Amino acid sequence: MSEPTYPLPDVMAGKKDKDMTSKDACELLQRGSLVLAQMEGNGMRINEDYLAKTIRDVSERIRRLQIKLRGDDVYRVWRREFGGQANLGSRDQLAKVIFNTLEYPYVGAKTSTGRYRADEEVLAQIDLPFVRRYLKVERLKKLRSTYLEGLKREIVDGYIHPTFSLHTVRSFRSSADTPNVQNVPARNSDYAEIVRRCYLPSPGNVLVEIDYRALEVRISACYNKDPALIEYIKDPNKDMHRDAAAGLYMLSEDEAANEAIRYMGKNGFVFPEFYGSVYYQCAPPLWEAANKLSLSDGTLLQDHLASCGIIELGKCDPKLDPRTGTFEAHVRSYEDDFWNRRFRVYSEWKRRWFEAYLKTGRFRMLTGFEIHGLFSRNDALNYGIQGSAFHCLLWSLIRLQDWLNETGKKTKIVAEIHDSLLLDGPEDELQEVLTAARRIMTEDIRKAWPWIIVPLEVEVEVSKTNWFEKELWVESGGKWVPKD
DNA sequence: CACTGGAGCCAC
DNA sequence: AAACGTGGCTCCAGTG
Numbered sequence: 001m002s003e004p005t006y007p008l009p010d011v012m013a014g015k016k017d018k019d020m021t022s023k024d025a026c027e028l029l030q031r032g033s034l035v036l037a038q039m040e041g042n043g044m045r046i047n048e049d050y051l052a053k054t055i056r057d058v059s060e061r062i063r064r065l066q067i068k069l070r071g072d073d074v075y076r077v078w079r080r081e082f083g084g085q086a087n088l089g090s091r092d093q094l095a096k097v098i099f100n101t102l103e104y105p106y107v108g109a110k111t112s113t114g115r116y117r118a119d120e121e122v123l124a125q126i127d128l129p130f131v132r133r134y135l136k137v138e139r140l141k142k143l144r145s146t147y148l149e150g151l152k153r154e155i156v157d158g159y160i161h162p163t164f165s166l167h168t169v170r171s172f173r174s175s176a177d178t179p180n181v182q183n184v185p186a187r188n189s190d191y192a193e194i195v196r197r198c199y200l201p202s203p204g205n206v207l208v209e210i211d212y213r214a215l216e217v218r219i220s221a222c223y224n225k226d227p228a229l230i231e232y233i234k235d236p237n238k239d240m241h242r243d244a245a246a247g248l249y250m251l252s253e254d255e256a257a258n259e260a261i262r263y264m265g266k267n268g269f270v271f272p273e274f275y276g277s278v279y280y281q282c283a284p285p286l287w288e289a290a291n292k293l294s295l296s297d298g299t300l301l302q303d304h305l306a307s308c309g310i311i312e313l314g315k316c317d318p319k320l321d322p323r324t325g326t327f328e329a330h331v332r333s334y335e336d337d338f339w340n341r342r343f344r345v346y347s348e349w350k351r352r353w354f355e356a357y358l359k360t361g362r363f364r365m366l367t368g369f370e371i372h373g374l375f376s377r378n379d380a381l382n383y384g385i386q387g388s389a390f391h392c393l394l395w396s397l398i399r400l401q402d403w404l405n406e407t408g409k410k411t412k413i414v415a416e417i418h419d420s421l422l423l424d425g426p427e428d429e430l431q432e433v434l435t436a437a438r439r440i441m442t443e444d445i446r447k448a449w450p451w452i453i454v455p456l457e458v459e460v461e462v463s464k465t466n467w468f469e470k471e472l473w474v475e476s477g478g479k480w481v482p483k484d
Numbered sequence: 485c486a487c488t489g490g491a492g493c494c495a496c
Numbered sequence: 497a498a499a500c501g502t503g504g505c506t507c508c509a510g511t512g
């Protein structure tokens with residue numbers, strides 16, 4: 001079936017001298033909608049036999065664990081308290097049993113509605129086999145209901161057809177539903193493997209995922225034009241997450257390059273700070289992690305910090321000034337250095353951007369979206385970056401679909417996850433498709449949108465089997481090959 | 485019985 | 497002043 005060709009709106013052709021406008025934004029959404037609709041029609045192939053077997057296995061595990069739970073003394077107490085109302089699925093009831101009846105100490109704040117928090121973090125502190133088993137069951141139930149049953153429910157002739165929307169998100173990102181394929185467990189979950197094995201390429205095809213590398217950071221640099229940030233982006237030897245970890249934990253660059261330690265620099269400080277978090281919120285998780293992470297010689301990070309004179313976290317109360325010598329005080333001083341010295345241009349941009357928003361009640365994204373309304377400071381600073389980053393992906397989807405149509409390829413775009421796209425296509429088209437996709441995503445887009453003042457990079461993964469078992473591919477001497 | 489909001493947890 | 501940005505899905509608990 002041949003696809004209709006649409007006239008090329010301004011937004012796709014590029015803006016030379018003038019800024020992008022709302023008209024460009026509208027055209028992007030219109031063209032984007034057509035591509036997303038086509039994606040929905042394409043759908044993603046699902047391994048129904050494996051899915052059915054997995055649901056059976058997980059159900060059996062849940063059943064056995066629940067039998068043990070019902071035989072536990074704690075559940076007898078539970079039954080005594082709640083009688084016929086007793087419900088193993090109620091965390092609220094569990095919390096009352098533990099903290100009221102069994103009188104385990106509850107530390108920290110309650111929820112906004114005055115209930116005990118009963119999440120994994122709180123329950124993990126309770127040293128009872130019943131609670132450990134309870135958490136296991138809850139995780140398995142989430143796995144089964146959301147990711148397995150929720151997937152099965154949407155299968156039609158071996159394919160799911162998730163909906164992608166452009167009208168639901170405040171920052172003008174996209175969203176996905178029925179099922180939401182934008183939150184399928186990935187790296188940080190032990191059931192990424194179980195779920196992702198359900199997603200297949202079509203018969204004879206391969207599955208390809210192409211990610212923009214650090215897209216939001218790059219787009220943020222297009223707004224704030226901070227030379228230090230741009231340098232971090234351009235120089236492959238520089239690494240701001242490693243540097244943050246080094247500063248926060250008082251380590252050398254080499255020590256901070258350790259994967260788990262660098263991870264805390266990135267997800268415990270740099271990203272939260274970029275989203276508007278502050279030192280007294282960052283400090284506690286960083287301190288907790290320091291009690292688990294060790295240097296290569298086996299020294300615990302907290303012991304290392306102690307040897308540098310830091311032996312306690314501090315109160316982390318925004319109303320109190322951190323006491324000298326606490327970890328909290330150290331994180332504050334690193335934060336001060338981070339924003340007022342290292343990224344002072346970024347910092348200055350935030351001040352000016354928010355001031356302009358307060359004056360006018362509006363701001364305009366680099367992609368032309370004119371946004372007005374009542375926003376918090378963090379919202380006003382984040383929406384433009386988050387939205388425009390996604391618009392780069394949307395632009396690329398449109399261009400790639402055009403190219404696939406023009407060249408008569410069989411490869412189909414089947415999903416999009418904010419800064420990445422998923423293809424399902426024959427292996428013999430792979431070389432040409434990867435080359436075109438990378439050109440579109442990193443070169444063509446910069447010609448159309450010259451406001452992108454930093455290089456863009458993509459990461460390519462290919463799988464002949466399923467969405468879990470994918471290999472990193474790189475281009476080498478004009479040919480795409482698996483890395484190593 | 486339908487609906488709603490909270491809480492929790494998955495993603496980027 | 498605000499206090500980590502954006503979503504979707506599931507279950508529970510409460511309401512009318």
